Amino acid sequence: MKPAPADLPHWPYPRWIAHRGAGQLAPENTLAAFRLGAQHGYRMFECDAKLSADGVLFLLHDDTLERTTSGQGLGGALPWAALSRLDAGGWHSRTHAGEPPATLDAVARHCLANRFDLNIEIKPSPGLAYVTGEAVGREALRLWAGASGAPPLLSSFEPEALAGARQTAPALPRGLLLETLCEGWLDTALGLGCVAVICDHEHWTAEAMARARQAGLRTLAYTVNEPADVARLEAWGIDGIITDAVDRLSPV
Template sequence: MKTSAPALPHWPYPRWVAHRGAGKLAPENTLAAFRLGAQHGYRMFECDAKLSADGVLFLLHDDTLERTTTGQGLGGAQLWAALSRLDAGGWHSRAYAGEPPVTLDAVAHYCLANRFDLNIEIKPGPGQARATGEAVGREALRLWAGASGAPPLLSSFEPEALAGARDTAPALPRGLLLETLGDGWLDTALGLGCVAVICDHTYWTAEAMARTRQTGLRTLAYTVNTPADVARLQAWGIDGIITDRVDRFSPV
């Protein structure tokens, strides 16, 4: 007798997700980027959350500060008071010079006030995977307590970070981020109690996507910036498309 695949869980999120706020059109992981992404019609955003030395969750993709701020060294090794005084916009263009770094708290309030959805990538500094995952889980529970919309989707490339988020906020949805579909990726996602797998779009295949969905998990892809890639992924039934090109693709 043929066994049917498990029913997919309810998925409350829009298909289109703005990468780091507005892709490359604004300084990544700043409120300015979120505002620009919203101006292009996006209602869900991806961002990177990291712990400062004094335990404040703030947005930064890299381990170090040089690429996207006027600071130097490891972002997680500095106090939030010092980080908050950096320029996180001037590297991008003169129009954004002086744009400050932003806390997860501020981004959450912006999204909640506008009924936007958020994918928080847990981006730990060196040796901080579990601590960062636990902190993101705790803060997300606090910030979204009583909210009427969808909870934030917590994701990470680091299984230990996802385990920390699971242990502090088991009810919040989690997604395993992958650079490739290597050995054991699906078992890892299932073992962590994830609801989704989020992979580099170049590694998704129709077979891998179908296999993922047959286990009851949703599928997302990053960073999808061409019409051909969008068409391919949509034909396979992708649930979420994370893009830099908020100016090219209408999320409606």
């Protein structure tokens, strides 16, 4: 049985969220992935944002470039002019060879033009958590200024990054990302003024989800790719499901 809701904040987002654009069907964190996810009916997307050496926010999950681009070394150590010339699609398939990296600006404009919602994970380079959070908050305010839809949900595994986002964009919703429900997780989320907790789906329990809801927090889970896991989480009252399986799990 789903727990009775407490006085939860308004939640304008769809339940289904495409992980890094289209999960694994297209090169992650590229506009190609966003377009493919939309073709499968998804209307909300998750992406990873970090700072280039010259202060441009761009999409990259890893600290280093090797796995998902033709570059080498720390992504944040290069200026955007160099990053923009990399191939961010060839590692995935010949179909996507030559796909460029994406800036947060480009992804935001794509989402706004298509009325998509966005979860921006703040993914700072080592030692840059607070300043990256500040930059994401500042840029999100600029990009969504005057927009009629839902604001972006800002999330991070690093409390310092969320604190930075809170400093520059206190009104934007924030979510604490967790690998496990470690001791003090609820107090940390509340202390950062978060509206949601986003945890690895394997570590959510009915009791933990009920605690979050009683505290006024929404609950999301990643990376949920199997129908049995979806059913379990939905029975407990999950608010958001982040998935790679955009071709197998329908958001309708």
